[in-house]
Amino acid sequence: MTVFKNKYIVGLTGGIGSGKTTVANKLSQFGIDAFDVDHIAREVVASGTPCLEAIKSRYGNDILLTDGSLDRRQLRHIIFQNEQEKAWLESLTHPAIHSRLLEYIETSQSPYILLVHPLLFETEKNKICDYTITISIEKKRQLKRVCERDNIDESIANAIIASQLTDKQRRQRSDAIIDNNDNEAELDQKIFTLDQKLRALANDKKQQYN
Numbered sequence: 632m633t634v635f636k637n638k639y640i641v642g643l644t645g646g647i648g649s650g651k652t653t654v655a656n657k658l659s660q661f662g663i664d665a666f667d668v669d670h671i672a673r674e675v676v677a678s679g680t681p682c683l684e685a686i687k688s689r690y691g692n693d694i695l696l697t698d699g700s701l702d703r704r705q706l707r708h709i710i711f712q713n714e715q716e717k718a719w720l721e722s723l724t725h726p727a728i729h730s731r732l733l734e735y736i737e738t739s740q741s742p743y744i745l746l747v748h749p750l751l752f753e754t755e756k757n758k759i760c761d762y763t764i765t766i767s768i769e770k771k772r773q774l775k776r777v778c779e780r781d782n783i784d785e786s787i788a789n790a791i792i793a794s795q796l797t798d799k800q801r802r803q804r805s806d807a808i809i810d811n812n813d814n815e816a817e818l819d820q821k822i823f824t825l826d827q828k829l830r831a832l833a834n835d836k837k838q839q840y841n
């Protein structure tokens with residue numbers, strides 16, 4: 632189901648550390664707007680937001696760090712294995728993120744818009760996309776890149792990977808796949824070709840509705 636007749640939405644997904652941010656940043660150099668759900672999820676609970684006020688009312692001031700911002704670690708701890716609290720938090724933040732997304736799509740003048748989402752299929756956000764792309768990476772390389780970037784233990788990275796769809800499941804559901812096992816120069820080439828293709832698809836859609 633495509634909701635936006637005059638916009639072309641490209642869902643970009645992949646497991647942790649697969650390269651979503653890297654790809655979105657490279658495409659932004661070609662003038663492509665990206666709505667990064669992880670990034671916006673942090674913004675909607677920033678200091679002074681209605682979401683943070685609601686969180687404070689529910690859990691008290693102890694949920695804040697000394698500078699008044701959200702103690703995300705503590706919140707994660709609360710919702711971990713507590714389905715009721717997790718559902719409450721999602722019912723608060725998901726509508727806030729969604730309304731930001733709608734506003735972003737409405738105002739963007741980009742040839743196409745990237746929706747960068749680690750859980751694109753799990754949350755069924757693929758339904759608002761015209762096209763979906765999975766960034767694919769071998770598990771061994773994924774573990775190496777994540778552990779190096781986040782300075783975490785392999786067991787933690789493994790647990791996060793296990794909580795997400797597998798690379799194969801994502802690839803099966805996507806319209807296209809970017810293999811990100813090679814170096815960044817190889818990735819640049821793939822992104823250049825991909826951008827040309829997405830611009831053409833977006834143009835085709837525009838013609839259809841003109």
Ligand code: ATP
Nearest residue numbers: 646647648649650651652653776780813814815818
């Ligand atoms: P997350 O799901 O945690 O948000 P992500 O999918 O956005 O991660 P990135 O942060 O873009 O992944 O990439 C993970 C790490 O791998 C980063 O340190 C990035 O610089 C590195 N990386 C991405 N692509 C390549 C590549 N082709 N060659 C070498 N390093 C890469």
